Amino acid sequence: MSIEGDARRLKLVIILSSSYGLLSFLFSFIGLASGQAAVHLHEYSLGGILTEISGHFLFGAVAAIPLLQIDLLLMAGSMAVLIDSDHILGALNLNAGSRPAHSILYAFFSAAFLFYLTNRLRLADRMKLKLTSLAPIALVSHLSYDVFVAFQNGGSRGGSFPLLTPLNFGLIPLSYLSWIVLEAVSIIASISVEVASRRFSLAGSKAKA
Ligand SMILES: [Zn+2]
Numbered sequence: 001m002s003i004e005g006d007a008r009r010l011k012l013v014i015i016l017s018s019s020y021g022l023l024s025f026l027f028s029f030i031g032l033a034s035g036q037a038a039v040h041l042h043e044y045s046l047g048g049i050l051t052e053i054s055g056h057f058l059f060g061a062v063a064a065i066p067l068l069q070i071d072l073l074l075m076a077g078s079m080a081v082l083i084d085s086d087h088i089l090g091a092l093n094l095n096a097g098s099r100p101a102h103s104i105l106y107a108f109f110s111a112a113f114l115f116y117l118t119n120r121l122r123l124a125d126r127m128k129l130k131l132t133s134l135a136p137i138a139l140v141s142h143l144s145y146d147v148f149v150a151f152q153n154g155g156s157r158g159g160s161f162p163l164l165t166p167l168n169f170g171l172i173p174l175s176y177l178s179w180i181v182l183e184a185v186s187i188i189a190s191i192s193v194e195v196a197s198r199r200f201s202l203a204g205s206k207a208k209a
Helices: 006-034 046-063 070-091 104-120 125-154 178-208
Strands: none
Touching: 006 070, 006 104, 046 070, 046 125, 046 178, 070 125, 104 125, 125 178
């Protein structure tokens, strides 16, 4: 399937982003096994929630700029926000603590999920690569903003994350300056994906010639 027209591309972004959001929400239930207290939404003010959402969206979107497609930029931003969907369980007073989707294993799992969906949608190889890669890119940029905020709020201490959930719910600390490294890594990953996807299209057109 070739994606033509802005409306069609927007529809694709909405379908894939909502599927990713649902996956992230379902994955959050794993946190019920952690025995740790959830982050409760009511602990934030409305302004705090809006800042959190805009910050995650911005960091995710910036990370995807090298992919040179506005729809991918919007999708990366939305996915970076949706990683925090465990807050919904917190708002329901369920102790799905430890922010399960903040995990390297979740990045692999969600990438496999996006690859499966893009394969089912019969997208071109270069789009499959770009869309699948958004899973780790969104997570790394998400962690970057979380660490950035932790630094703003807490001074010298960065955030701690359950990077190995569901194998281990232990929180692994990241130093405060790692937010720069994490955002840089996500941007470099996007550049690499863009370069690789061009080689894909080049190889495809040579094969057809
Ligand atoms: Zn987070």
